[in-house]
Amino acid sequence: KCCHFFDLMRLILQDEPVRVMASAGQEVNHLAEDYDGEVPDIWDTAYVIIDFAMGARAMLELCMYAEGARYQEEISAVGPAGKIECMVPGPGRFWPRHLGEPPVARVVVSPRQPKGPMVVDIPVDPTLLAAGDHNGSTFYQHVQFQRMVRGERTPEVTLFDGAQAVRMGQAAQDAALNRRIVEL
Template identity: 75%
Template structure:
């Protein structure tokens, strides 16, 4: 397989996780980095000292060795940077979620999709967490056809980011876009159907209440419930709480159908697990048939090297392996612009529903997929 020489655009906290995982992928490396923040740039240079430190996207694209790109910049920059890349040198791109942050961005994304001639893969890491991937693989047989899907994330608060950009809805698209587009993508992917209606309740109740940046008070939400109806007749629910870092598992997903239930339990980052509790928990898969009754438990361990390379249960590594095959023509893109678009549309609809107290019909929204 041909070697991937990444150009990295944005190399803060998530960008550094990508650097550590690219280092574990065979025939892959980092040729150039564009990161405006001096501290993050120095830290990235220490990890990959051979990489050219570019002063702009244009300079990065001028590095001849670069043959693919990773965008890991703040949310509100993603679409603008994709457009700039398209105008200079269209290379295969792995772009972090979310693709866009506001309804008015959707027509620009449609134009990009129509004109970009290289693969664009949206970074939805949660699909590739080993316990989640195992649930997806076995869900149909275990349930006999999913009718109800529940995703619960009980976790820590938003971490500090460069310039505190993630403290404001205007920069992130809102928590239900920034954080939860992963889960809305999982809903569509697992149910193999598109959403038709979204109902939500959420707000900012515990975290960041007293944080003020340059005279502006943080308005990012920290908890929500979201219910989604799908065209297939299935329904899904998201429960998010970002002041529950004492939980044993961070993500818990359950799918239920006429034959039974399948669920997975995914621990959070091992670096946050308290030392006095011993070793961090191992992910679990649980299958609970209706007949014969009785749950069956299977542990889903992850390579310790992958756990040490990031906060997403090894999924960032597996995602890069698949992106490498797509960039080299060995497979199709698994998470397309359409997938990324739907995930944001669902998040924006959830934000709107929670703000207005009304259900949102996705067929009537201005940011729906066209």
């Protein structure tokens, strides 16, 4: 689950994972389902901490049952210069009409000096929002994939990238199941 976020961590940090710690499980979703006498084992909650080779640390907080939140995804980076946060709403088609217009993606930059957050709304063209999910990024993924198939560009993501993301996910599952730190 969420291997794409592990891939994003590697992309942002330009570094490789060395250690994984996690607490995770199935708390809400699919518990009442039964398939040939078995309940699906789809984990819907987790905290995953990953240490990287150059000293950075990243964390994934997963909650697959918080659909009522204003933002579906929140990413933040914290360092000696301050903090930057990105908040991305879920698909607008799921936003309750009685709450008005769906939220707009936003970036908050909070420098250490001078103190004081700067909030920047990031509106997305409604045509792109209608073209797919992920706040318009599905459109760009399809355009780049089409260009690759036509031979106009090389893939942005390699087989190694995919394998590393899966490896991180497997390490997180192992860490949570066995209550241990997994060295990579």
